[in-house]
Amino acid sequence: MQEGLGKYTDIEIKQEARMREDQREEKRAYEEPIEVQPVSTEQPAAPQEYDCVCSECGKDTTVPFLPKKEWPVYCRDCYSKRRR
Secondary structure, rough: OOOOOOOOOOHHHHHHHHHHHHHHHHHHHHHHHOOOOOOOOOOOOOOOOEEEEEEOOOOEEEEEOOOOOHHHHHHHHHHHHHHH
């Protein structure tokens, strides 16, 4: 036991020292500057458009998904009519 420390054991002294070092490390972590990533000014890419034929009127049109043969595909006009 060290002189002047009274009732504390060597283990308690070491634990206290570790706790204080941990607190100093946490404080340093908060004080370090944060690395900031630059914000992109580029516009996001437009979705790919696929050419197809409207299942209702036969007009050529484009859709933002890959059409499947077993599902009908509609042009904008026919699609809006079907939604009503």
